[in-house]
Amino acid sequence: MSRTLYQLSYSPWSEKARWALDHHGMKYTSVEHLPLLGEPFLRLRTGRLTGRISVPFLVDDELRMADSFEIARHADLRGGGSSLFPEADFEAIKRWNETSEGMLAAGRALATARAMADSEARREALPANIPNSMRGWLTPMADLGAAFLTRKYGYGDWSVEACTQRLADGLADLDRATDSGRGTVLESGFCYADIAMAVALQFVAPVDEAYIHLGPASRRCWSQPALAERFAAVVAWRDRTYSERRRPQPV
Ligand SMILES: N[C@@H](CCC(=O)N[C@@H](CS)C(=O)NCC(=O)O)C(=O)O
Structure with a gap:
């Protein structure tokens, strides 16, 4: 059995x-991807030779x-x-994931523009x-990677x-x-909507280092202090969700 x-x-x-x-307690081997230069390797290893490819990408046996x-x-x-994904909540979970995807796409655009203007963040972005x-x-x-x-x-x-x-808008919905x-x-308890929305705050107020490592300059570029202050209750919800539901990552 192999899972990567x-x-x-x-x-x-x-x-x-x-x-x-x-x-779900599923064991897997992690392989760190390198945007731009690592794409041919990713295609080769996953067998996805054409079309757009991004990470995460899971290969679980066949x-x-x-x-x-x-x-x-x-x-x-x-x-x-x-x-x-409790069946009765599937459509609601899908909608929350769409909100999360929209927030992440917007946050990535803001963070990339800031990082390109910040020499320390550009140094940090190197492998x-x-x-x-x-x-x-x-x-x-790093500039080539960001442009790519x-x-x-x-x-x-x-x-x-x-x-x-x-x-x-996403933060207000979550609030x-x-x-x-x-x-x-959701009323029915912890589910993928919580994961998707807790993670969506990463481009507003990055979570504690213990869970996801970000260099100080990247952390600065990924933060939106005014939104984090306006939606402090939501940031506190995310921090609680992490401390109750997520184990710190090995260093
Ligand atoms: N909808 C996809 C989006 C994945 C995505 O945007 N991945 C980006 C994360 S920054 C990525 O792979 N970037 C590196 C690359 O494209 O080489 C998912 O949820 O898996």
Whole structure:
């Protein structure tokens, strides 16, 4: 039996997949993806030779899954934990995941634009195994990576206002849903809607280092302090959800 998750350790989309797999106690080998340069390797290893490819990508024996939602559904079928997709709530969970995807896309556009204007963040974006002494003159590689992602996901001309509004709308929806004090997005209890929405705050107020490592400059670029302050109750909900439901990641 072999199960390999191709992923980006800092990416919220990969975090959705990891959380679902971990919730179900499913063991897997993680392979860190490198945007742009690592794409041919990813295609070769997954057998997805044409069309768009992104991570998380799960290869589970003969099965291949190229999307976090699909991976979480698969974990629900194969895993041993409580269901993250109770049948009666499936449509509601799908809608929350769409809200999460919209927020993440908007947040990524804002964070990439900021990182491209921040030399420290560009240095941090280089692969972890590049020594400090070489980071300075390799920084243009980070620019190429950012330009590649901007083109690939098509957010080059999205306005700051529209992206900020999309984040605010999602946060307001989540605020209303969790306002009852019950601790979960849906009445029926903890499910994938909680994972999708907890992770969606990553481009508003990144979660504690213990769960996802981000360098200080990237953390700055990924933060929206005004929104985090306005929706402090939602950020507190996310922090509680992490501390009650997610184990810290090994360093
Ligand atoms: N809807 C997809 C989106 C995945 C996605 O946007 N992945 C990005 C995360 S930044 C990625 O793979 N970037 C690196 C690349 O495209 O090479 C999912 O939920 O799995």
